Amino acid sequence: MLAMKAIKKSLILIVDDTPQNIQVLGNILYEKGYNISISSSGAQALQSINKQAPDLILLDIQMPEMDGYQVCEVLKSNPLTKDIPVIFLTAATESENIVQGFELGAVDYIAKPFNVAELLMRVATHIELKLKREQLQQINIWLEDKIKERTFELEKANAELLKLDKVKTDFLSMISHEIRIPLNRIKEPIELLKYKVENKSLAELVEIIDESVVRLEKFSSQAMEITQLRTNRYVKNNTEVSIAGIIEYALLSIQKQLTEKMVNIVLNIQKDQKITGDSDLLVKCFANILRNACKYSQNEGKIVIGATELAEELIVEIKDFGLGMDNETVNNLSEMLTPGEIQFEQNIGLGLFHSKLLAEAHDGSIQIKSALGKGTTVTVTFPNNKSKLD
Structure with a gap:
């Protein structure tokens, strides 16, 4: 097995029986600084994992002898490998195939052909989630030790302090429990924890994790909704709504x-x-679009939001007068391919990709016009069928 090593880099195992897919994925991920190891079969992958556990596995579903579902089932049944995040690689987008993967313990899936921006974002998100879970476990150990240290002192307090001690102990016990559960239950305990930690170094670590959890929560939420939209698993609740009201809530x-x-x-x-x-x-x-418009506007800048109703279309324009983008970046974003380096790192591409799918879910479309130093205009077009309820 070929392995490309780099110091202090996450290790990703690519499992695919198609050499071309391995080469494409390997090049993309290696250029982003990841360690890469490869296996061309399920059996070879399991042998490789037993020797060195990766931080994440990209696993093809359709393979001879032992398919991706079987490999995932073996991994999730082993206590030593069950926590390794598995992302399925598949050309199939049928809901039942994707659901089967999730039921076996996969954390996500990536459809072929690969969208580079989506691939890198999903890989980065799940690797960072794994790292944050490990850091949270370290904090949990510290909390449990700290509870033991404080117990003797708190037992000497008077009745009122004992009552407060019970509240604090219950609170810390709750935190100790909550940090073990999935991401959507971590945010609140971390927020409370920030005000209880006195050690300066640990407080800084908690702040970093808190910021990462918020960012990852947004990434994870967007990625899940993107999956639902792309597989038609999201059930829309269609009603006739005011564009002004929608924009108002987006601004809020x-x-x-x-x-x-x-x-x-x-x-x-x-x-x-x-x-x-x-x-x-x-x-x-619209919140995704407005968030980007605000982010790249100058202080005390201006965002103009307008709507034009035609016989067949309803057109909403959001124009900012901020930094703007060059033609290459605009073209990449318009095609929802790989964004420019700065835009990718700051998550413009994923937000607009999310908005694109949301617009398409309403038979709409998004166009982008921009110029460096002059700002950006995002146009969202919907069919004008306000009198029709789906």
Whole structure:
């Protein structure tokens, strides 16, 4: 087995019986600084994992003799390998195939042909989730030790202090339990933990983890919703909704960022302009776009939001006057291929890709126009069927 090593880099095992797929994935991930090991069969992969456990496994489903489902089942039945995140590689997008993978313990799937931005984001997200879980376990050990150290002192306190001690002990016990459960239950305990830790070094570590959890929560939520949208597993609740109301809720979701940068919002939308769709999805669609517009606007800048109703279309334009992008980046984002380096690192590509799928779920589309130093205009177009409820 071939292995490419780098110091202090995450190890990714690629399991695929097609050499071309291995070469493509290996080159993409190696260029991003990951260690790569490869296996061309399920049996070879299991032997490799027994020798050196990877941080993440990219596992092809369709392989001779031992397919990806069987390999995953073996891994998840072994206490030594059950926590290694497995992402399935598949050309099939049928819901039942994907659901089977999740039921066997896979954390995600990536469809062939690979979208590079989506591939890298999902790989980075699940590797970072694994690392954060390990760090949280270390904090849990520290908390348990600290509880033991404090118990004797707290037992000497008076009745009121004993009552407070019980509250604190219950609280810390709850934290110790909650940090072992999935990401969507970690955020609140970490927020509470920040105000209880006195050790400066540990407080800084908790702050880093807290920021990462928030970011990963957003990535994970977007990735899951993208999966649901791409496999038609999301059931829309369509109603006739006001575009002005949708934009208002989207702006409320980023109010903190708008206030911090003192960005002025100019609305050119009529209250009677409506669209038939799922209000939650539509709010997310515009919130992603507005978040980027705010992020790249100058302090005390301006964002103009307008809507135009035609006979067959409803067009919503969001224009900022911030940093802007060059033509190459605009083309990449428009095609939802690999974004430019800066944009990829700051998650513009994933947010717009998410918005693109949300718009397409309503038979809509997104176009981007931008110029360096002049700002960016994102146009979202929907069919004008406001009187029709799906």
